[in-house]
Structure formats: C-alpha cells, structure tokens
Amino acid sequence: MPRRSSLPVTFVVPTLVILLILSMVPTLYAIIIALQNRELSSTAYSWVWFSNFVDLFSDRRFLNAVWVSVKWEVVTVVATMVVAIGLGVLMFEVAAPRLRNVYCLLFIIPVLLPRVSAAFVWKFAYHPLYGIATYPYRLLTGGLIFDPLSKPSTALFAVASVDVWQWGLFFAVIVLKLLETLPPQPIEAARLDHAKRWQIHAYVTLPMLKAPLVSLMFVKMIESLRSFDLIYVMTRGGPGVATETLDMYAFSQGFIESGKVSYASAMAVLMMIATVITFTMLWKRVQA
Amino acid sequence: MRLGRIVAKAVLAFAGFLAVFPLLWTALNSLKNSVDIITRVPRLVFTPTLANISYILGRDSVITGLYNSVIACGTAVLIGVVLGLPAAYAVARYPNRWAGDIQFFVLSLRFLPPVAVAIPLMVIWLQLGLYDTLPALIVTYSLLTISVIMWLAIPAFQSVPKEIEEAAFVDGYGAYAVFWRIALPVAARSLIGAVAFSFVLVWNEFLIALMLSSSNAKTLPIVASELSQQGMNVPWGILNASVVLLSLPPLLFLGVLSGFLNSVFRQKKT
Numbered sequence: 034m035p036r037r038s039s040l041p042v043t044f045v046v047p048t049l050v051i052l053l054i055l056s057m058v059p060t061l062y063a064i065i066i067a068l069q070n071r072e073l074s075s076t077a078y079s080w081v082w083f084s085n086f087v088d089l090f091s092d093r094r095f096l097n098a099v100w101v102s103v104k105w106e107v108v109t110v111v112a113t114m115v116v117a118i119g120l121g122v123l124m125f126e127v128a129a130p131r132l133r134n135v136y137c138l139l140f141i142i143p144v145l146l147p148r149v150s151a152a153f154v155w156k157f158a159y160h161p162l163y164g165i166a167t168y169p170y171r172l173l174t175g176g177l178i179f180d181p182l183s184k185p186s187t188a189l190f191a192v193a194s195v196d197v198w199q200w201g202l203f204f205a206v207i208v209l210k211l212l213e214t215l216p217p218q219p220i221e222a223a224r225l226d227h228a229k230r231w232q233i234h235a236y237v238t239l240p241m242l243k244a245p246l247v248s249l250m251f252v253k254m255i256e257s258l259r260s261f262d263l264i265y266v267m268t269r270g271g272p273g274v275a276t277e278t279l280d281m282y283a284f285s286q287g288f289i290e291s292g293k294v295s296y297a298s299a300m301a302v303l304m305m306i307a308t309v310i311t312f313t314m315l316w317k318r319v320q321a
Numbered sequence: 322m323r324l325g326r327i328v329a330k331a332v333l334a335f336a337g338f339l340a341v342f343p344l345l346w347t348a349l350n351s352l353k354n355s356v357d358i359i360t361r362v363p364r365l366v367f368t369p370t371l372a373n374i375s376y377i378l379g380r381d382s383v384i385t386g387l388y389n390s391v392i393a394c395g396t397a398v399l400i401g402v403v404l405g406l407p408a409a410y411a412v413a414r415y416p417n418r419w420a421g422d423i424q425f426f427v428l429s430l431r432f433l434p435p436v437a438v439a440i441p442l443m444v445i446w447l448q449l450g451l452y453d454t455l456p457a458l459i460v461t462y463s464l465l466t467i468s469v470i471m472w473l474a475i476p477a478f479q480s481v482p483k484e485i486e487e488a489a490f491v492d493g494y495g496a497y498a499v500f501w502r503i504a505l506p507v508a509a510r511s512l513i514g515a516v517a518f519s520f521v522l523v524w525n526e527f528l529i530a531l532m533l534s535s536s537n538a539k540t541l542p543i544v545a546s547e548l549s550q551q552g553m554n555v556p557w558g559i560l561n562a563s564v565v566l567l568s569l570p571p572l573l574f575l576g577v578l579s580g581f582l583n584s585v586f587r588q589k590k591t
Contacts, residue, residue: 038496041415048408048467049423055464056430062441071444120336127329136333139340141579145571146344147525149542153564154343157350157557163359165346171361202340210586230325255431262527266546280436280528287440288532294440301437312432316425 060305067299073292085299095300097274098282102260104189105278109196109257114250116201121208122234137206144203148262155195156182156267182268185275192260192267192276200256204249211242251312251319258308279304344568351562358557373558377566386544387566393458393530393540394523400459401466401519406512408467409474410500414486424475430468438464439532446533453535461529466519473515476585477508514581517574524571541567 067085071078089095120140124133143151158166161180170179181191215238223233239246261280264270270277270285277285279300287297350358351374357367377383412420442461446452481504489499505512530540539547545563 038415040496040500041411041417044407044411044500045423048404048471049426051404052427052430052464052467055460055467056433056438059438059441059445060433062445063437066441066444120333123329123333127326128333136337137582138575138579139337141575141582142344142572143340145521145575145578146568147527147542147571149525149527149546150564150568153545153560154347157347157561158343162361163557165343165363168363176361198339198343202336205336206582207586210582214586258432258434259528261435262542265527265531280434283436283440284528284532294444297436298440301434301440304434305437308432308434309429313429316428 063298063302063305066295067302069295071295071298073288073294078295081295085296086303088296089299089303094274094277094282098277098279098300101189101274101276102278105193105260106254106257108190108193109200109260110250110253112193112197113201113204113253114246116197117204117208117249118239118246120202120205121212122238124205124209125212126230133209137209140202140206143199146199148199148259149266151195151199152263152266155191155198159191183272185272188268188272188275192263195263195267196257196260200253204253207249208242208246211245212238215241247319251315254315255312347561348565351558351565353558355556355558358561370558373556373562376559377562382539382544382547383541383563383566386539386541389455389458389534389538390524390541393455393462393538394520396459397462397466397523398470398516398520400463401470402516404463405467405470406474406505407500409471410478410504412471413475413478414504424472427468427471430464435528439529442529443532452533453538455538458530458533458538458540461533462523462526465523465526469519469522470515473518474508474512477511477515478504480511481507511581511584514577514584517577518581521571521574521578 068080068082069078070081070085124136128136146154155166158164159180159182161167161178161183167179167181171177181187219237219241220233223237228236258280260278261284264276264278264281265284268276270281274282283297283300283304286300287294346363352369352371353364353367354370354372357364412423438461442457443452446454446457451457485507486499486503489503494502525542526540527542527546530538530543531546534540534543545560545567548560548563
C-alpha cells in the first residue's frame with residue numbers, strides 16, 4: 034500500500050461529515066425539543082427545561098411502558114437464541130447437506146419480510162374465529178374461542194412470537210454455518226470418549242462458539258429495540274397498555290392522543306441515553 | 322437414539338413448514354373471495370379470483386406508495402453506495418488510529434431508537450417546508466443506507482487478498498485505480514449482498530416513514546397498514562393481496578442474500 038495517497042482523506046472525510054451531520058442534528062434537536070413545551074397543534078413554545086423529565090417519572094403509563102419494553106427485550110432475545118441454537122444444532126446433526134441448503138433458504142424467508150407484512154400475516158393467523166393458527170385449537174376443543182391478541186396475559190407473547198419467527202429461524206441458519214466452520218477433531222475426540230450427541234454440543238461445540246454467539250445476541254438486542262412496526266399493526270399497544278412499549282407510547286403521546294411532541298421527545302431522549310450507554314458498555318465487553 | 326433422530330427430523334420439518342406456510346396461506350387468501358376466507362374451517366378448495374389483486378393494482382394510493390417506495394429506497398441506496406463503499410474501502414485498506422472508532426461510530430448509529438430520530442426530524446422538516454416530501458425521506462434513509470453499507474463493506478474489502486492490490490501498485494496503478502479496477506470487482510459479490518441488505522432494510526422501514534409523511538410521500542408499508550386501519554371490515558382478500566405485493570420485492574433478493582451469507586462464512590473458515 035502506498036503510504037502517501039490522498040485516497041483515505043477524500044474517501045472517508047466527506048462520508049463521515051455527512052453521517053455526523055445526519056445523526057448529530059436530529060440527536061441534538063431531540064434534546065432541545067425535550068427541554069421545551071412544543072405541541073403539534075401550535076407553533077408557539079417556551080423553554081420548560083427539565084419539567085418534561087420530572088413529569089415522566091410520575092407518569093404510571095410511562096413506567097408501565099418501561100416495564101413492557103424490558104419484558105419485550107428479554108423475551109425476544111432469549112427465545113430467539115434458544116430457537117436459533119436448537120434448530121441450528123438439529124440441522125447440523127440430522128440434515129444431509131442438500132437438505133440443509135433447503136432449510137437455510139426457507140429459514141431466511143421470514144426475516145426478509147417487511148415487519149408490517151409479517152405482522153399482518155400473523156394478525157390474520159391469530160384471528161379467534163377465522164385464523165389458521167387458532168384453527169387447531171378450535172378443532173380440538175370443539176369450537177372454543179382463543180384470542181391471543183386481545184388477552185392481556187398472552188398479547189405480548191403472541192406479538193413476540195412473530196419476532197422470534199423472523200429472527201430465530203434466521204439465526205438458526207447462522208448457528209449452522211458457525212458449527213460448520215468448526216474443526217472436526219475435537220468433535221471426533223469427544224465421540225471416541227463416548228460422549229452423547231447433546232453432550233458434545235453442550236460441552237464442546239457451543240463453548241467453542243461462545244464469542245460469535247455472544248455477538249449474535251448483541252445484534253439481536255439491538256434489533257429487538259425495533260418492535261414498533263409489529264406492535265403498531267398487531268395490537269396498537271393494547272389490550273389496554275399490555276403491549277405498549279416505549280416507542281409505541283412516545284408515538285401515541287406525540288401523534289395520536291395529545292400531540293405533545295416535547296413530552297414524546299423527552300421519552301425518546303431517555304431511551305437514547307439508556308441504549309447508547311448500555312450498548313456501548315456491552316460492545317466494549319464483547320470486543321475485549 | 323433412532324427415535325431421537327426421527328423426532329429431530331420431525332421438529333426440523335415442522336419448523337420448515339412454519340417458516341413458509343403462513344406466507345403461502347396469505348398468498349392463497351389473496352386469491353379468494355371473502356366467502357372462502359371467512360370460514361371457521363380453513364378452505365383449501367375454492368374458486369380462485371383475481372379481483373383482489375386487480376383492485377389493489379388499480380388503486381391510486383397503492384401505485385403512489387409503490388412509486389414513493391421505489392424512488393425513496395432506490396435513491397437512498399444509491400447515495401449509500403456512492404458514499405459508503407469508498408469510505409469502507411479506505412477504512413479497510415488504510416487503517417489508522419481512528420479506524421476502530423470510525424467502525425464503532427457507524428455501528429452506534431444503529432443504537433439510536435428510531436423514535437428519537439423521527440420526532441426531531443419531523444419538526445426540522447416541518448420548519449424547512451420539506452415535511453411529507455420524498456427528498457426529506459431520502460435524506461433520512463441515507464443515514465441508514467450509508468452506515469449499513471459501510472459496516473458490511475469493510476470486512477468485504479478486507480477479505481480481498483492484499484497481494485492482488487500490491488501487484489497492481491507494482492504495475493503502476495494509482496491508489497484510485499486500484500480501488501476502481503481491482504478492489505471493487507474482486508469484492509463485488511459480497512458488496513452486492515451488502516447493498517441488497519441495505520435495500521431490504523429501508524424498503525421494510527415503517528416508523529420513520531409513518532412520522533415523516535402525511536399524504537404525498539407515503540411509502541408502500543404505510544399504505545398497506547392504512548388499508549387495515551379501516552378495521553377488519555375491509556375485505557380480507559384485498560388486505561392479503563396488499564401484503565403479498567409489499568413482500569415480493571425483498572423476497573426477490575433471497576438468492577443474493579443467502580449467497581452473501583455463504584460467502585461471509587466461507588471466508589471465516591479459511
């Protein structure tokens with residue numbers, strides 16, 4: 034590589050400047066709006082400094098949204114990793130190479146779908162009377178009604194199942210590809226020691242893949258923050274506030290119910306601070 | 322042990338079935354009249370109709386949404402390619418002490434909650450008089466496409482054997498010529514995968530489009546979701562047809578993206 038070339042500067046600097054402008058302007062603006070009392074209905078506003086933030090902490094709907102978001106994050110990340118590792122190992126064990134390719138193609142399809150499409154597909158499937166997913170239940174119980182999306186206890190899991198349908202199957206493909214990159218010797222050695230199949234994976238292959246699996250989990254944690262589309266289409270945060278995550282609540286405060294843009298922005302700023310701090314720390318640990 | 326294998330195969334087959342069946346069922350429903358959809362026992366045998374699909378394709382709002390989606394996503398991806406690929410190449414091939422920080426900065430853009438970006442941008446575009454226009458959407462999406470393309474293209478450029486590029490320098494190629502004539506073509510396969518991925522990402526994007534458009538600049542996902550806002554009274558066949566139309570473009574990239582996955586992991590092996 035030639036040391037003296039203008040290439041790095043001409044290639045990197047314009048792009049970085051544009052990225053910085055495109056990301057910093059909205060970020061700083063979000064903070065400024067959060068310190069004011071703007072509303073959608075009027076252009077007048079004044080500075081109220083931290084009163085939006087103070088209000089948030091006595092807003093029980095906000096605290097509920099925090100709790101729902103945390104539940105969403107934990108449920109989708111854990112379920113995705115369990116499904117991914119389970120199916121990945123199964124494919125590695127019992128599927129012949131040609132069949133593996135078929136499964137890999139099939140398992141990528143759900144994640145490519147727009148979230149809006151996936152949400153619709155399953156909203157129909159979960160329909161209590163005419164849905165295809167509730168049909169087996171109607172058949173077995175002789176026509177009893179099961180409506181997962183409108184029961185507060187099941188709604189979050191029903192929506193989360195769509196997220197896992199998209200990401201768990203996709204990650205199963207990645208887990209399989211990771212298993213395929215492993216050297217065969219340690220597996221052979223364990224087999225000679227009469228280790229059972231599940232023991233080989235629990236004690237040999239999965240520990241060898243710890244680093245990439247942790248990175249995979251990190252990616253899923255970031256992607257799980259994008260739950261809005263699914264929830265907006267499937268439940269709109271309902272029944273009641275059972276599936277109202279932070280972005281759903283911020284959206285409805287800012288645009289549907291009251292048009293309190295500043296209040297919504299204060300929520301968004303808190304989310305931003307929490308995620309940037311959490312993920313920066315996690316990233317440093319993953320890299321270390 | 323044999324029983325275990327049979328169970329394992331059955332579980333896999335069921336998962337494969339689950340992966341595609343809901344989508345196939347939706348496609349099937351888009352060919353049905355309402356009578357055949359709203360039944361307690363799902364119907365596999367019915368007289369197919371093209372009425373839903375022709376209704377969807379005949380609606381102005383759907384055609385406008387399709388047009389907006391194609392223009393907004395296409396332009397944003399183009400901007401991502403023009404700005405993202407050269408920057409990724411420079412980071413991959415001319416590492417300096419900021420290379421790690423640049424990579425982390427690009428990734429950290431993905432941590433930003435979409436609402437946190439969308440709310441201030443809505444106010445900004447309103448003040449500039451650009452709210453509900455395609456240029457506003459394109460600029461916003463460019464942030465997504467540039468950062469994703471850069472993030473995925475850095476490893477793609479790194480995996481080009483250095484020897485090829487060094488040989489080109491010896492032959493008297495300049496730094497820019499090496500990028501154009503050597504690095505780009507050699508890494509092309511992975512790069513196409515990265516670009517396709519960024520397209521799927523913005524095509525599927527919903528929240529930002531929802532907040533930045535009110536009538537003129539609505540993209541296809543917004544139009545599709547609005548069809549359902551009229552309640553479940555809208556004929557289900559029409560809704561299913563709109564879901565199919567929305568899902569087709571990303572699925573066109575299935576081959577490219579699965580090839581991209583394969584090439585990423587083949588590199589890791591060697």
